Amino acid sequence: MPPTADDDAVAHDDAAAHGAALADAYASAPLLNCLLREVAHPLPGHGPRRVFRLPGGRLLRVRGTRRPAAPEVHTDGRWHRLGHNDLVKLVAEELGRHTGLSHPELPAEMLDSRDAVAALLAARVRATAPRDPYLRSEQALITGHPYHPAPKARGGGPPGAWLPYAPEAHARFPLVLLGVREDSVAEEGDTSALDALAPAPPGYHLLPAHPWQLDLTAPALAPAFADGRLVRLGVTGFDTWPTAAIRTVHAPTHDLFLKFSLDVRITNDIRRLWRHDLEKLRRTDTAVTRAFAASGGPAAWLADRGYRTASFAFEELAVLARDGLRGHLRPGGTPLLAAALVEGFDGNPLDGPLDPARWWEAYLAQVVPPALAAFADHGVVLEAHLQNTLIAVDADGTPVQALYRDAEGVKLLTDTGRAAGWERLVYCLVVNNLLEVAGALTERHPGLDPWPAARRALTRPGLPEATALRTAPTLPAKTNLLLRWTGADGAAARYRPLPNPLADAPDER
Incomplete structure (x- = not known):
């Protein structure tokens, strides 16, 4: 008998339920790792489930160690299973008791991280993984940091805004090419790799840009486009692959990595290339390069050669050129x-x-x-x-x-x-x-x-x-x-x- 519309609906519902459960599991494990490591006290005893006492006195038990799963809290004389939303609520209550502080934004980030995982899992079903094992490894991290409460949060934006640039969704995309007027260029170190990406018109220097960052900063950059300090030069004739760091992309055709600012909180920080970090970069990178050169062993350092940006948007438009792999591997x-x-x-x-x-x-x-x-x-x-x-x-x-x-x-x-x-x-x-x-x-x-x-x-x-x-x-x-x-x-x-x-x-x- 051929499947009916009702059968299709049931299959769809089953698939959706499975996807939701999988997203809950991915998002719960790193949050549990944090809770158990940082504020919970393990109780004696061995078995398939470990039991912990939380700051407020409640008992929590989980299955597994590296990737704790199936959390249950003991109340009213019995164990109650916690879904991800309930786990977030419990964590917020326990941290409030433990620290005496409240932080309403962090639970929202935890929920955003879980929703991002769900969007990534759905996108991966439709995506094609790269053939190169290196790129597959860079784009593999659905859980991400195993000890972070919201490792996949993307600033609360809708998935449509960031999925095209997500390594976990096997994204690949061209970079936007800008020209920054010569009197507005700020740079240090070796930036010749940037000039090799495409020609720039007279009076301008080439400045590649991450398309997501351009979307995020569009209102602030509008005056510079209007008065000619910035011009649009199209896009690269090649795709780049976002790495696990999200804001760093790999350009295999040029054997180059490029690191950008992203005005989005990812794990602990807004991921800008901050001025104070860029201004000490040459000193730091030179020290590391010398250390590896002196070692004489096979280990290699992928040098951060130099950066270029616009003086009027120093952090927003900064791009850092990093060594590729071929010269070191x-x-x-x-x-x-x-x-x-x-x-x-x-x-x-x-x-x-x-x-x-x-x-x-x-x-x-x-x-x-x-x-x-x-x-x-x-x-x-x-x-x-x-x-x-x-x-x-x-x-x-x-x-x-x-x-x-x-x-x-x-x-x-x-x-x-x-x-x-x-x-x-x-x-x-x-x-x-x-x-x-x-x-x-x-x-x-x-x-x-x-x-x-x-x-x-x-x-x-x-x-x-x-x-x-x-x-x-x-x-x-x-x-x-x-x-x-x-x-x-x-x-x-x-x-x-x-x-x-x-x-x-x-x-x-």
Whole structure:
């Protein structure tokens, strides 16, 4: 019997319900991770569900560890399942009790993040993933930051405004080409890669622009278009691919990355290229470039060569030119975003046949030494978290090279105290990177103990901080939920102690 209209309606309703449940699950996991790490107290006991006491005294239980799911709260003598909306309400109540503060905007961001996930999931059904495994890895992150209350919030705008530029929806798009009049150009560093994108008319310099940012800033830029300080020159003759950072795009045809401002809050901050960061960029990038050049190893730094903008819209129109991959990648290596190894994607080497201990040791050997050497020998604190780390793998999926990026997040010990710099490095490299990759690997290979090998990798003569790290009872974990709830500046990282698995691991000789 052929399907009827009623059958189609039921199938549609079932698909919609499945999509809503999947969006709830994606959005709930990072929010739960924050709540459990930052304010909840685990209760003794083992089993398929872990139980926590919340600041107000209520009990919450969840299934799973890395991706907690199926949250239930204990009230009226029994356990009640929490959907995402109920979880957001519970989090707001508990944070109000814990801090004595209210923050009505953050729950709205949590709901926006969930709705963005739903829109992304629906868009991916209709989209075609890129064939290039590197681009697939950059565009894989539906969950995103595993410890953020609203990792996929897009500023509250309708999906139609941002889906065309969303990496998670496998977007690709041309850039808008502007001309900025010579007397209004502001730039520093090597910007020749921008001039190579297209010709500019006499008296103007080429300024590529992100089309979403142009939409966001249209009213403010209207006078400059009217008086000729800005002119429109069309669009690029090639597509660019948004990376996991959203505002940074990859132009494979030119072997170039371009980073733009976006006047949208994404995770903790409005994603502008701020003037104070741009003005110190050359000093920071030069220090990192020298550190990697001195290392002599396979690790590479994707340099932020220079920026160009308009003096009358310095932050709004800023664009940063970053090295591409070809000049740094070892022959035969396939670069992959480290964050995608953790979240998963089609082509993830962790899903293939591998010796987990050998793979993990290879990962550690590529990722850890460059970060420790930069700190110990050059006073450079890499922001070596999962989204700033690319790991190149050989044909067998074994790590053979690490590539780091984003000078904006780098700190120099001349500008920050050594203790603060080391804390930041440990958070980025160990907590945000190694703990997460180890968790993804041991989830697939439960018999693996990753920490003896990690202890060996984190050994560096002449670096007392590394020696202390291997016996410290705790590690610093960034408190993104409390940071956002209390209205702290996104750059003002706050940490809470996290049990250190390195301290319990035996040394292997």
